Amino acid sequence: MITEKQDERAPVTALLEELLARIAADVPGALGAALSAHHHGMPLHVAATRELATAFVPAQLDRFGGPVATACHTGEPVVTADVFADERWPSLTLSGLIELHPDLATDWTRVRGVAALPAPWDDEGRLVLSVTLDRPATEETLKVLRRNEKFTAMVLAVAEAARPDRTEQMLDLLQSRAALEEAKGIVIALRRCDPDEAWATLRRASRQFNVKVRELAVALVELLAGAPAPQPDGHRTIHPGPAARAAAAQVLRAFESDVELTGL
Incomplete structure (x- = not known):
């Protein structure tokens, strides 16, 4: 299911549905999969869902709380073996879901584990890719989501870019994500960490030094390469300011000397 109107984006949104179906097929015991998004001051909302996640994820976001909202808020992956017994979400109960959607009562009784993986969307926003299972979720579940x-x-x-009012914004977003992926690769290599920790490190550094994470990312790439980062010409080029370059230098010094920056 796609929650927005089916329009000129139909081929692309159909591809999103197919991707969620393939993700669910790769996870043993999957009852549904979902993609949620939070960006540009908008609350976390469902972008696409499949099967039981069509009801389960909105129930989390709009009423009960749950793994998807927690992953978005913390920026950390969430794995639970039994979502209804997990003390992190006391309001998310089997009885509450049955009351909300009594027609799905049999399906709710099958729900056990949930895995939710947050990912960068823009400077402030996140995506959350999630699956609902009839068995405990594990680190292996997260590996499927990461792939x-x-x-x-x-x-x-x-x-999103298919919408006339979002084209320029989405092109900027794609450029930002490219810079972030390069910087994440640097952090992974220097800190010998996984992609989740690398992204969290960049976010913490951007907050600590009060610079945009995309500017910090480009400055870090350029500092390590000793040359300008490959970028498109024109107004979409990311130009790190002096503060971002100074922050990148401090971050790189900390990495190379294996010293922890405050909060990193």
Whole structure:
């Protein structure tokens, strides 16, 4: 299911549906999958869902709370073996879901685990890719989500860009994501960490030094390469300011000397 009107974006949104179907097929015991988005001051909302996630994710976001909202808020992956017994979401109960959607009562009784993977969307926003299972979610579940996150985000950006009022914004977003992916690669290599930790490190550094994360990312790439980062010409080129370059220098010094910056 796609929550927005089917229009000229139909081929792309159909691809999103197919991606969610493939993700669910790769996860044993999957009851549904969803892609949620939070960006540009908008609340976290459902972008696309499949099967039971069509009811389960909106129930989390609009009423009960749950793994998807937690992953977006913290920026950290969420895995739970039994979502209804998990103390992090006391309002998310089997009885509450049955009351909300009594026609799905049998399906709700099958729900056990949930995995939710957040990913960068823009300077302030996040995507959350999630699956609902009839068994405990594990780190292996997250690995499936990680394999599909980049392509899913790209398809969503193309779908958004099909809207006339969002084309320029989405082109800027794609450029930002390219810079962030390069910088994440640097952090992974220097800190020997996984992609989630690399992204969290960049976000913490941007807050600590009060610079935009995309500017910090480009400054870090250019500092390590000793040359300008490859970017398109024109108004979409990301130009790091002096503060971002100074922050990148401090971050790189901390990485190379294996010293932790405050909060990193």
